[in-house]
Amino acid sequence: MxxxxxxxxxxxxxxxxxxxxxxxxxxxxxxxxxxxxxxxxxxxxxxxxxxxxxxxxxxxxxxxxxxxxxxxxxxxxxxxxxxxxxxxxxxxxxxxxxxxxxxxxxxxxxxxxxxxxxxxxxxxxxxxxxxxxxxxxxxxxxxxxxxxxxxxxxxxxxxxxxxxxxxxxxAKEKSTAGQPRLPIDRIFSITGFGTVVTGTMVSGQLKVGDEIEVFPEELKARVRSLQVHGKSVDLARAGQRVAVNLSGLEVEQISRGNVLALSETLTASFRLDVRFMLLKDAGKELKHRSRIRLYTGTIEVLGRIIYFDREELKPGEWAYGQIQLEEAVATAKGDRFVVRSYSPMHTIGGGTIIDATASKHKRYRQEIIDRMVILERGTPDEIIEQYLAGIFIPAHINELVKATGLSEIQVKEALTELKNKQRVKFIDEKSGYVVSVYRYQSWTLDIQKLLSQFHREFPLREGYPKEELRSRKFKNLNPKIFQLILTELKNDQIIKIQPQTVATFAYEIQPDAEQQKMLELIEKTFIQAQFQPPGWEQLATELKIINELKQELLQYLLRQGSLIKIADDMYFHRDILNKGRQMLSDYFKNKEEISIGEIRDLLTTSRKYAMPLLEYFDRHRFTRRIGDLRVIGKELDSGIKPEN
CATH class of the missing domain: 3.40.50.300 (P-loop containing nucleotide triphosphate hydrolases)
Structure with a gap:
């Protein structure tokens, strides 16, 4: 060894x-x-x-x-x-x-x-x-x-x-697999070197130059140098007594009980799911919600013991439960702990941490006990499947390593096996995010139901707003992971994606007969109006369009490109704009410039419409302004049609 x-x-x-x-x-x-x-x-x-x-x-x-x-x-x-x-x-x-x-x-x-x-x-x-x-x-x-x-x-x-x-x-040598973790038991300063912490490496390997964090405070630092048995080394391993010289932290910022690990490899928690045993000579039973002192690694913290299936624990008995802590601690699955009574202080029991980042559970639920059994004793496949079943968002491989206590190799091998058994679903395999197949299927059904109902209520809209879907169904997801889920749903032909909306895969906008008739009448009105179109509110009143449908019809025509917005409450039909562009093109074959009055006369309109039209043509480079005149623009000269 x-x-x-x-x-x-x-x-x-x-x-x-x-x-x-x-x-x-x-x-x-x-x-x-x-x-x-x-x-x-x-x-x-x-x-x-x-x-x-x-x-x-x-x-x-x-x-x-x-x-x-x-x-x-x-x-x-x-x-x-x-x-x-x-x-x-x-x-x-x-x-x-x-x-x-x-x-x-x-x-x-x-x-x-x-x-x-x-x-x-x-x-x-x-x-x-x-x-x-x-x-x-x-x-x-x-x-x-x-x-x-x-x-x-x-x-x-x-x-x-x-x-x-x-x-x-x-004696068995400690495995160097997994993330490096060093519970800190001493902190001091050395002149010329700065802050030094010591402890026993309980897992992994630590190298000079590693970017680390001190948990639970999440203080970032860098490993400046390492010593083992008083000798400088470049690499420290699990099972060694290690002194770590830290760059970027002061002695006052660190305390015994803190844990040194690589950045973002631990998560501090106020709750620990545990398997707890009360010693035979504890003296008396320990009641539910008793205040206790918990010791694990170099940590000492007050908390309360919560039993899932009883009101008290008798000496010599054990139970699954949770310790609710008064301060957040950074631990890992499989860590051993000792419990001492609050007052007077003496050792009464201890056990094993099963979930180091536990959530609050309802008591007297058999499924909670079953989950604890699997997390404690199950195979890597079972542990990962159980973990994924208990969360509602995709988990990254790194998160699974932290949460389950398994090595990265074990996690990847188990995920491959579960994927082959169709028990887990990769959300873009390159990204490293996975979700249980059950959860993915549940999302699929919920989204299809939501979108189908939306399409029935708003048949003229292209789809459900993306951000509204995220806030309603995936509010705890960041935009990147949400987009990965949408892409996976698209690849599985569950949905189709537009820039701002999503729709069911087979959905096509299909106005009913009455709506189609109204749309045709609106288009006809705008075409007949030529370059003096009606205001939308005015036209909606004349055509007796109900308020609930008024914006739906307008937005549909804009998305379809039949109407184009020129200015506030000013819309032109696409065919009329194309006609105007062609008239300008013909005009510039004989003349080099045009004034606002001349374009007004050319299009048989008024200044009210001529000025917004010219500004629209300028924006799209059909024309170019020189003083109060316009000359031919690049896009008009090239024959490119206006955008819809």
């Missing part, structure tokens, strides 16, 4: 720090107060080279009850635990609580170390050893070695190193 984290645990003043010094030569009591009081207050760290040549980091954690939260921070990422019990005192209260924490964090590899053997007689030592065997008999450490040592005399220190080396050989 390349990277190993060894952690100490045990009651205050049982010799943890002295043992670490005997093993490594390093005194991890670094604070003046620690020296004066003879106990560890803060986390201490030391590097160790094992007899087999492998490197390890030892985390020396405080044992005093007041500093239990610091111990919990140090326990994050431990591979092998040294449960330290002093020969002159035996098992004590913090010994029991630390062992509970070891169990809750699933630290299964360890050694029980009996320290201070030089202070007791042999017969007393045998009694203490028997007490310890009984103490650990029904715990995760029941089969671990028990080594008797004296840090003061050096007795059996080499034997302890050999036992640690044996465990190191068989």
């Amino acid at each position: 390349k990277h190993l984290i060894i952690g100490t645990a045990g009651h205050v003043d049982h010799g943890k720090t002295m043992l670490v010094k005997a093993l490594t030569g390093i005194d991890t009591d670094r604070l003046k107060e620690e020296k004066e009081r003879g106990i560890s207050i803060e986390l201490g760290f030391a590097s160790l080279t094992l007899p087999g040549g492998r490197h390890a980091a030892i985390v020396d954690v405080p044992g005093h009850e007041r500093f239990i939260k610091t111990m919990l921070a140090g326990a994050s990422g431990i591979d092998i635990v040294l449960l330290i019990i002093a020969a002159d005192e035996g098992v004590m209260p913090q010994t029991r609580e630390h062992l509970d924490i070891i169990r809750l964090l699933h630290i299964n590899q360890g050694i029980v170390v009996i320290t201070k053997t030089d202070l007791v007689e042999e017969d007393w030592l045998e009694l203490v050893q028997e007490e310890i065997k009984d103490f650990i008999s029904d715990t995760v450490l029941k089969d671990v070695p028990i080594v008797k040592v004296s840090a003061a005399t050096g007795y059996n220190i080499q034997e302890l190193l050999e036992q640690i080396n044996i465990l190191a050989e068989v």
Whole structure:
């Protein structure tokens, strides 16, 4: 194993720090107060080279009850635990609580170390050893070695190193797959370097130059340099104790409990879906909505426990539930956590995070429990399908990696399988967005129903406004993803898309007989009016067009290009405009310029219409203004017809 984290645990003043010094030569009591009081207050760290040549980091954690939260921070990422019990005192209260924490964090590899053997007689030592065997008999450490040592005399220190080396050989190496994540346990500043944070890498790899964020505050920075075991490196891996020199952040901006990760790879949340177990020796049942203290990674935060299927949890029982937090935290699926009672404080339980960005759930719903079971224990296919079933918008592959705790490779392989089974739908495969087939089919039916109803109510309109559709059916989507969905629906021949509207795929504007008759009469009126057309409101009144239909008819004629808007409330028929363009073209064959009076006479109209017409011709480059006159324009000269 390349990277190993060894952690100490045990009651205050049982010799943890002295043992670490005997093993490594390093005194991890670094604070003046620690020296004066003879106990560890803060986390201490030391590097160790094992007899087999492998490197390890030892985390020396405080044992005093007041500093239990610091111990919990140090326990994050431990591979092998040294449960330290002093020969002159035996098992004590913090010994029991630390062992509970070891169990809750699933630290299964360890050694029980009996320290201070030089202070007791042999017969007393045998009694203490028997007490310890009984103490650990029904715990995760029941089969671990028990080594008797004296840090003061050096007795059996080499034997302890050999036992640690044996465990190191068989311990599983942490996977470097997934996104890099570093729960921060120390923050300090070094002159000439700036802000440095330390922690144990729990996943992934971190490189010098990486753009990172500190969550949940979402503070952006860059990795300036890295150190592992006091040596500069370009790459840090999961399982290593790492010091990260950050560029762009001050010490005051960061706190223990923050998490360092690549930009946009974590999402802070006030709710965590969990599998929670109440310890047998918790003392009493824990009621629904009890206030608790949650510890995970290096985080300590207050919250309330919510049960989905009961009103209380009895000691020794477990349940699916949710922890509603008083502050947002950045965690990941699969993270272990410990719960302590609010007051008085003692460890009462813990468990596993199943959904790190959970939403609020209704209680006593079997489908919620079923979902939790799949998210916790299901195959990658099942986990992704379950996740997609619970959301209402497309999910990006990166989001699935964050939400499910699966690697990017696992997610992509599972999506390929689900696609082949027609269980998921890619919304433009290159974009990386997917949705469940059920959700996509639901959208299809809803949109077809909405559009069909719209076409019946407004048969003269080309389609439903895009933005209105987005705000009504997809209000949580940004325009880019919304457009991807529309394109996919178009490719599947569900809809057709115009610049501003959408319609059902087979829809064609089809005026009814009465509407068609009215449209023909309107066009005829505008053609007969030549270059002195009626105002629309005036014509609608004369033709007795009802208000509900008045704008529908006008907009239809404009979209069809039969009428063209020249100015406010001034419309000309397309054929008349083409006629006017041709008359101008013929005029310019004999003359080089035309005045407004001459164009008025040429088109047999009045100044009221002649001026807007000339401005229209100017805009479309049929004519070009020089002073108060017009000359032939480029488009007119080329014979291009006016735009409809």
